[in-house]
Amino acid sequence: MSATGPGRTPFIAGNWKMNKTVSEAEEFIAALLPRVSSVQGVDVAVCPPYLDLQAMVDSTRGSRVQVYAQNMHHAAEGAFTGEVSAPMLTELGVHGVILGHSERRELFGETDRALQLKVPAALAAGLVPILCVGETEEEREAGDTERKLRHQVQEGLAKVDSGRLGDVVIAYEPIWAIGSGRVATPEQAQEALGFIRALVADRSREQAQRTRVLYGGSVKAENAGELLALPDVDGALVGGASLDPAGFAAIVDAATPA
Ligand code: PEP
16 A cells, blocks of 8 residues: 555556567556556556557557656757657657666766756656666665765756656666665665655755655565555656566555555
8 A cells, every 4th residue: 555645646667678579568568457447546657668669658548557768868859869859759649758767877878967958858848757866785885875866866857947846756766676686675765765855845845745756676566565655655666577467567556545
């Protein structure tokens, strides 16, 4: 059962990363939709690779499942070989976009400077950005978690108008918990998410109450209930466990308000 704050709808998003061909995605969504059709009071999203987006938008039309991309360029168009823009996503019917995932930061050189442009560009195009932040194990051990989160949140939101801060979803994903089977303890998760909300409140107290902050990192059906019950946890960004329709639906169930 979720303990999301007043006015904040719990949100469960599945990041498929570079998994599922179009036919595999179709098979997944056919199995997921009946499992979540009676769910109420939870926003549900799948975040497939670009090539699956059109098929997933078509297959989820009229359902409660929204489709998000995993990245985008800040510019609307231009000489940026291999990139995809916000208007390209919105024209397809994509609802939002993950930005600054740690794999993009670590493996593909995504910078806070680029995210400063991407987050407002997504909002301006009508997409819901999910801004990912989180510390490495070394940073946590060195007592640097808050410094890292402060830097990433402040940089990522720097060019977002104060009045729109609540439209940005922030995902706290400790890098040591991603794909590792190691989950943050409830204390670690609550402390980090509360800190992130306080950082948004430094810009606008009112908007910080609207901002949905998600936990990500080895969330599964078995541990989702405990994490989602924490006061500042408004949902989850789920990687590996989002690839299986039954497991993902069970996490959505765990987020359903009583
Ligand atoms: C992720 O990569 O966003 C993620 C949370 O992965 P996993 O659930 O597999 O740890």
